[in-house]
Amino acid sequence: MLLTVENVSKSYRKGNKVLRDIDLSVGEGEIVGLIGESGSGKSTLSRLIMQLEAPETGVISFNGTPVTKRLRKTFYEDCQLVFQNASAALNPSWTVREILMEPLRNSEGDRAAHIRDMLGSVKLTDAHLNRRPSELSGGERQRVNLLRSILVNPKLLVCDEIVSSLDRLIQREIIDLLIELNRETGMAMLFISHDLQVVEYICDRIYIMKDGKIVEESVKVDGEFEFSHTYSKKLFGSMFSRGLV
Numbered sequence: 001m002l003l004t005v006e007n008v009s010k011s012y013r014k015g016n017k018v019l020r021d022i023d024l025s026v027g028e029g030e031i032v033g034l035i036g037e038s039g040s041g042k043s044t045l046s047r048l049i050m051q052l053e054a055p056e057t058g059v060i061s062f063n064g065t066p067v068t069k070r071l072r073k074t075f076y077e078d079c080q081l082v083f084q085n086a087s088a089a090l091n092p093s094w095t096v097r098e099i100l101m102e103p104l105r106n107s108e109g110d111r112a113a114h115i116r117d118m119l120g121s122v123k124l125t126d127a128h129l130n131r132r133p134s135e136l137s138g139g140e141r142q143r144v145n146l147l148r149s150i151l152v153n154p155k156l157l158v159c160d161e162i163v164s165s166l167d168r169l170i171q172r173e174i175i176d177l178l179i180e181l182n183r184e185t186g187m188a189m190l191f192i193s194h195d196l197q198v199v200e201y202i203c204d205r206i207y208i209m210k211d212g213k214i215v216e217e218s219v220k221v222d223g224e225f226e227f228s229h230t231y232s233k234k235l236f237g238s239m240f241s242r243g244l245v
């Protein structure tokens with residue numbers, strides 16, 4: 001397995017567990033979903049995976065090695081995080097070129113040529129390079145954000161609600177890009193979302209989270225996920241009835 005999360009728990013305040021005994025895995029080249037309502041602990045888990053915070057108990061491993069035993073620099077070449085708010089993630093005073101050069105600062109070779117080669121993979125052009133984030137649309141900003149993370153060719157991309165603030169059409173464009181990237185490069189993804197329709201479209205396997213616990217894992221069969229846990233049925237049922245799916 002590329003990523004394994006074993007028995008991970010986390011509290012911010014004594015006696016109030018935000019994550020409880022989480023077990024989760026992502027295999028090479030797999031697109032795995034993590035779905036749950038607001039406040040269920042999804043972003044906390046993504047921060048733990050990225051070593052931005054430490055778990056209280058349990059172990060997170062990448063290719064069988066605990067992430068805490070990895071050098072940050074090489075770990076971030078293997079595993080990258082993209083999160084929802086592209087505007088906050090991008091330095092407003094930098095041009096797109098400067099933003100994209102930054103993750104390659106330690107790379108050898110022609111960085112500008114690498115960026116030019118990769119622009120097309122997220123449907124951006126040379127013309128975007130001299131613009132600042134404020135001169136881009138929301139969808140373009142998220143594509144710059146995404147490109148910044150994939151420039152180092154990570155094996156795993158953790159996507160935390162990356163299309164949630166975009167309209168359906170732009171969401172679809174970004175999701176199709178992710179599927180294309182996955183097919184072409186084999187990049188695995190942990191796709192975190194509260195949006196079943198999006199998760200159902202992109203993922204082959206999903207985990208359902210409730211109040212800091214994984215309550216169910218489901219594998220897509222014939223294009224659909226099946227659930228046995230009452231909460232998953234209720235969650236998915238209410239999404240259908242609200243017309244989100």
Ligand SMILES: Nc1ncnc2c1ncn2[C@@H]1O[C@H](COP(=O)(O)OP(=O)(O)OP(=O)(O)O)[C@@H](O)[C@H]1O
Nearest residue numbers: 012013018036037038039040041042043044045194
């Ligand atoms: N730094 C923090 N200090 C204290 N409590 C926190 C902190 N970060 C998150 N929490 C709490 O942990 C719980 C889980 O939050 P988290 O952001 O992981 O949920 P989420 O599922 O990602 O929600 P959303 O979909 O709304 O982003 C929430 O109750 C939140 O208030």
